[in-house]
Amino acid sequence: MKMRTALLVAVASLLVMVALYIGSPFWAASRIEKAVVAKDTDTLGQLIDADAVATDLRGRMDAEIIKNGGYPEGLAGVMAPAIVDRMVNAAVSPYGMMELLKGRPPLAAPGYDEPEITYRWGYVSPNRFRIRTFNGTTQADGPSFLMKRDNLFQWKIAKVEPAETPAA
Numbered sequence: 001m002k003m004r005t006a007l008l009v010a011v012a013s014l015l016v017m018v019a020l021y022i023g024s025p026f027w028a029a030s031r032i033e034k035a036v037v038a039k040d041t042d043t044l045g046q047l048i049d050a051d052a053v054a055t056d057l058r059g060r061m062d063a064e065i066i067k068n069g070g071y072p073e074g075l076a077g078v079m080a081p082a083i084v085d086r087m088v089n090a091a092v093s094p095y096g097m098m099e100l101l102k103g104r105p106p107l108a109a110p111g112y113d114e115p116e117i118t119y120r121w122g123y124v125s126p127n128r129f130r131i132r133t134f135n136g137t138t139q140a141d142g143p144s145f146l147m148k149r150d151n152l153f154q155w156k157i158a159k160v161e162p163a164e165t166p167a168a
Contacts, residue, residue: 044101140163
């Protein structure tokens with residue numbers, strides 16, 4: 001009888017651990033959505049790997065600049081990297097990420113309309129989870145936010161993926 005009880009406790013514990021492991025990104029995504037609605041930048045800041053997001057954004061912005069002919073010459077060329085850094089820092093701040101999650105640009109002017117955003121979540125792999133945004137006002141997909149497992153049960157946004165633009 002004691003052996004059977006011990007086995008049941010072990011199986012129940014294992015099932016709880018598996019449920020927590022599988023459910024943890026959904027809980028993190030729910031926390032992100034609630035933080036956006038409540039305008040809680042402190043909670044949102046805990047759920048962002050700012051260094052990973054900034055590194056990715058800087059790399060993509062630099063690649064786009066190089067693809068379009070590189071940085072300009074002269075004073076503009078000297079100042080351009082600082083401007084890129086400032087834009088990236090604004091985007092990866094908790095406030096900037098909140099604006100992106102709300103479907104707004106990070107440096108939007110006051111009075112910018114706030115679109116109706118819905119979120120779709122799903123696993124990409126066991127250690128990656130994507131939050132997709134959909135702008136109900138324009139009926140278009142918005143940016144996606146790729147979360148990576150930070151440890152066994154915690155997740156953080158590690159990459160912002162721009163909305164796919166249809167080919168013209």
